[in-house]
Amino acid sequence: MANIEDHGGQSKAARAVSGGVLLAAGLVISFFAWGYPTGSLNQMGPGFFPQTIGILISLLAVTILIVDLRHPALERPSAIQWRGLCFVSVGIIIFALLVERAGLVPSMFLAVGVSMFADDQAKPLTVLIYAITAAALGWLLFLVGLELPIPAFWRL
Amino acid sequence: MFKKLLTTLPLMAALALPAAAQEFPDRALRIVHGFGPGGNADTVARIVAEEMSKGLGQPVVVESRPGAGGTVASGYVSNEDPDGYTMQLMVGGHAVAAGLYESLPYESVDGFTFISTLGQFPFIVAARSGEYESMEALIAAAAAAPGTIKIGHSGVGSTQHLTGELLDLRTDADFLHIPYKGGAAASTALMGGEVDVVIDTGTVIRPQAEAGVYDILAITSGERWPDAPDVPTVSETVAEGFDVVSWTGIGMPAGVPDEIADRIRSEVHAALAATSVNDMISSLGAQPSPSTGEEMTALIEDQISVWTDVIESAGIEKR
Amino acid sequence: MLDQFILGLSVVMQPNVLIYAFFGVFLGQLIGVLPGVGAITAISLLLPVTFYLDATTSMILLAGIYYGSQYGGSIASILLNLPGTPSSVVTCLEGYPLAQSNRAGLALFVAAFSSFLGGMVGVAVLVLAAIPMTVIALKFGAPEYAMLVIIGLLAASMIGTGSQIRSLAMVVLGIALGLVGADATTGYYRFVAMPELADGISLVSLAMGLFGVSEVIRHASRRPMRGAAPLSVSMRDVIPTRAQAKSLVFPIVRGSSIGSFFGALPGTGAAIASFMAYAIEKRFSRKPEKFGTGHLPGLAAPESANNAASQTGFIPTLTLGVPGDAVMALIIGALILNGIIPGPRLMVDQPELFWGVIASFFVGNIILLLINIPLIKLWVLLLRIPYQKLYPMILLMICVGVYSHRTSVTDVLLTLAFGILGYLMKNYRFEPAPVLLGFVLGPLLEDNFRRTMLLYGGDFTIFVTRPISAVLFVCSVILIVWALWSCLSLRRKVARTSP
Structure with a gap:
């Protein structure tokens, strides 16, 4: 590719x-x-x-x-959104690497935090608040609500 | 949360967890298994987990790690810390895998601390009602017309499949083995006339037999099965010494301290004595079978040697 | 049949049963909205609960989760382009463009209402024709399934908006992805680059990657991707106009019939039904060019089909005790817990259970419609949130959903890989939907084709000598000819219009 x-x-x-x-x-x-x-x-x-x-x-x-x-007039492929591609990828990779080591809550926090920088207007403070909220909501939904068998913090 | 909401919804009897504070366990335990959520293994694991958590005073969560016939889960568990917090629900396939896979990411016997078997169950040989008078008649027909009588089985390398192959090896019969995705699909094929015989568990066969759709020809255990004393065994009809019984059981990573293994074993046995688990295991056509670790180890070692032979003699592709 | 159905209704209408029917569909609906967390997770979670309930109530609860989640699945597809199940992939095709052009309310209403009608038709078929449908289903052996899947694959290559040849290539690429893992017939490992792939690529990873992650990558850094949704939604924006409603009658009728039929075949079910319905609509439509841009009939037909199929999917389970898929197996598991082993005698031995469950589908569909219509306003408000604030939550749900599905880190990483693939594909005018359909159908084709060859000694004529298979064979030939013909005539049209 x-x-x-x-x-x-x-x-x-x-x-x-x-x-x-x-x-x-x-x-x-x-x-x-x-x-x-x-x-x-x-x-x-x-x-x-x-x-x-x-x-x-x-x-x-x-x-x-x-x-x-x-084909006489082939549509030009749109330019690659490098910023979106990179930060989204890194966010997901962080989640994948951390979820079995650090537990669900920290990995949700970091995945959301990093991926938010895909937006070029992201401000650190907003991101911090948002990521904390997201991790808390995720904890409520997946661990309290759905009781998914994933540790919140690994072995704590 | 939803679960609790629903259990208590119409004022169902609340289950008081005994608040026993002990050194072990001081946090949640888990039962890992290698099959998709919703299979029999998953159901058994959940029922056992529910019972065990009462005795242990800690939640027991069930974790499904499907993959490669359960070997992904076995590899995972055998590499976990032997601290007593990780258990595995094992099935007969654990012994089959030892012969079926070129290489496994674990030692089939030495990589585990075997706790206890939960249940043992035979397979049933069934055909459409009225097709074959008896097991002898089936084998005679299959010997007379080699490669034409079709056995539907629940997947290549399943115990059901290997039991069919073993029948080929131990008798004059030569069946055509047709793979399906699961016992239910094989059973549908038998109903629809696509195959002539199905070898599977009581859960798959019995309802159809009770409705008069299937005839039960024989049972694969060495002795007659207590739940079905009228059904002849394969051993007494066509292949003396034929004895196939599959099982489910609980194992842990190798090296679990004895006192913890004993504690878990006694909890497993207590769970097995509880009516919910007992009923569940019986309704799956199995016989509850609390055992010692040594008994379970011996059973697995024995089965590994039997299935490795069958896989080699029947020329089944190794993975 | 009717008096038995009334017996069933009398079972469901008991308050302590009704409340479980309500909770089942409600919970199912909620869980269906979450990408990757499917009905299976919810049902296996609640399985121990059913131990405290009687068999009828447990089954009503669990079945409610199942078809409730079908409703929920369309919500995530329409609003966020996140198909939780293969059957909601086609919902994305029309629903998401509608949402992006500020008509999410209308899309949700049409989806809910067609789902309701489809579900009702499915229930009617279940009441009136469960036994004859069972007889037909049993006539489907390996050759028939193989032919059916071929028709499905042809239909799949027709659902794309772009060139037919590109769609076909994507279908075949999907089949190739479906080959990864242990071969079902021999157990041989194919394309298994790492042991985690031994059971193949997970459908959830593929769907969430191609649709969800790729969409996030595309829009995360680009703003604004859509005009802000209106602050308040009046019911007038939600309910279709008379003309729109009229245009939906036949699509819903066709969709429900297709869904009812395919649902009853164990193992094929809702997925094939929904995109068959879509492909047929596109073929029958006088405005095929409108498909893919938010065309209501293209939303209504598959929605009614997959809900009809999720009801008739209970036919083999209830009449034979044979689970058609993993969810059904789980529901049967719940019955077994209660000491009832479902089989052909269920209808005779347990009429209250049998008919009570069927009647609960009837009641459940009404409840679902009633809770869905008011919720539409709420869902549309979700789109008030700027996409830049929404996408991190979408990613979060995808990650957790995919991971929890098989407790697999590899699956999460694969989802990312498919996300990037989907993103690049779209840049080069390849569409993701045919890939997914090829992925679902490919293994079914190989499995049934090889089984046919094994059963009938490599004899190809079996496909035309068995009556049902022969009919299906003729249908697929007609489809190919039709596709080629329309392809050629389209080219002529293009040649004429462009100088």
Whole structure:
């Protein structure tokens, strides 16, 4: 998915991105699927379907590639929202890494706090208050209300 | 909160928790299991947890960590601290997994402190009503026409599947084994005529048998089962010595101090004596079976060797 | 049948039963709104409670949670683009655009009312035709399911707004994602990059990622994403006009019929029903270009379908004792706790339970409608909150919901990965809905197709020699021809209009 950053507008290369990435995916799937046993028709092996699917994706990708390259006025993909992408990602990753170590409440607090900076007008104090409120509400809803079996603070 | 609201809603008898203050346990315990919420394992775990929390004076929460036939949960539990706060609800699949997986993230026997079995249950061999007169007739038919009589089972590598394969190995029969997603789907296929035989637990088979839809041909335990003394065993009809009984039980990570293991064991046994747990286990077609840790270990070691053999002889793909 | 239904009503109308029916649907509705926290979590939580209740009341409570959560699921889909279940994915397609153009109240009203009507049709089918439907359901073997799923996949590729070929590619990509994990027929591991993937990708991760997280990434830093919702909502903005209502009659009739039928087939259920209904509406519509922009019939049909299906989904459970899905298995578990093992004799041995539960669906749907209409105003107020203050809570609920679903950290990280994927996909004009449908249907196709081959010795003719399968085969051929034809004619039209 590396070349997806290269969205230059309507150059040939840019128009080939969607078909190209999909083709790569199809080839990767086919590559792995070829290692799985195919079996026979009445005893189909685990490889039969993945191989079919890999070929099918590749064929569809080629079709898309051709259609896109011949398309006269292809819609330009919108610019990537780097700020949103980064802070949302980091927020979720923090949640994932902390929930089994620090417990639900701290991880909710940090996930909300970090992800709020995806908004470029976020102010630290607002974020702090908001994250505390969110963690408290989350605690009420998930632990008190729904009694989900997740520790609030790990082993405390 | 909702739970409490609902239990007390029409002034149901309130359950007073005994306020026994002891050193162990001083916080919540958990029962981990490796199956989706809603399966039999989950239900059993919840009922047992509810009972045990009364005796322990601490909440016992149930945690579902499904994955790879329960081995994700086993790997998780066996790596937890042996402090007595983490238990696992285990099922017969624990012994099957030892033979089925190329590598496991835990030691099937040495990685655990086995506490006690909860219940043991046999499987039932059933066919549509009127199709086969007896177990002998079924095996004779399956021997006469190899590869045509179809057994529907609840998934590759399930104890149900392996029991069918074991039947192939121990008799002249040669069945075609058809995998379904769960016993209910296999049972539907039997009703609809897609397969000829289903081997599954009493929960799946009995209601249909009582309604006259299925005939019960045999039961897989070595001896006749106390709940169904009229049903012949596979052993006495077609394969002498055939004995398949599955189980559920409680295990903990290896290295739990003896006094804590004993405490948990006595709570498990107390829970098993409670009517709610007893009824639940019986209604699942199982026999409540409090045991010692040694008995449970012996049972698991025995089953590991049986299933590893079956998996190898039947040529089932290892994972 | 009617006198038995009245017997059932008399059971439900007892105050101490009625209050549980009320609490069940209410709780279900609340939980359905939470993304990722599904009916299963709520039901398994309440399972020990049912031990203190009799069998009928427990079942009414748990069943209420189940179909109540279907109502709730559409709320999160319409307001926040968060489909909790595959069946609410199509609700997002029309509902979310409506909410973004300040017509959330109308969308919620139409969704609630079509759900109600669909639910009622489902109950009627349950009362009048439970046994014949059971007989039909049992006629569906592996070949029939395989053909049915193929039709479903074709329908799935038609629901996108963009090019058909891109939608089809996304369906196939969805099937590919569904291949991850242990193969159901042999247990062989495919694409298992880490042990946590052995059971496959979780549907909740995929749905929450592709729809929820991607939407948050897209709009978190961009403002304003929508005009502020009006401060107060008058009932006039909520209730459809006469003309709008008229345009919804047939979609609801078609949706409910499709839902009632698919619901009764164990294992396929509400998901297939809802997007089949959507695809058919789009095909039948004289304005297919309006779909995807907040077209009311495209909201009403699948909503009525999935609620009809969630009622007829009880058919195999009640008449055969065979649970159609995990939720049904849980409900059966509750009956077992009460010493009743449901089976074919349930209707005869326990008429009060059987009919009481069915009557509770009737009452429950009315309760749901009554609590939903006033709540609409409240839900719309939620959109008063600026998106910048709303999205952290959305993320929080997604994280906790996904994590608690299988107690899996990997699932949370996968949700993020799918969120980024969904975000990039949309930038390149690929739509997420077909991916999800391919993901749900792909494994069903492989499973049933391979089982067919195993059962009938690799004989392909089985698909046309079994009567039901043959009919389905013809249907799928018609669908393919139709799709190709409309694709070509569309191209001709485009060629004519563009210089």
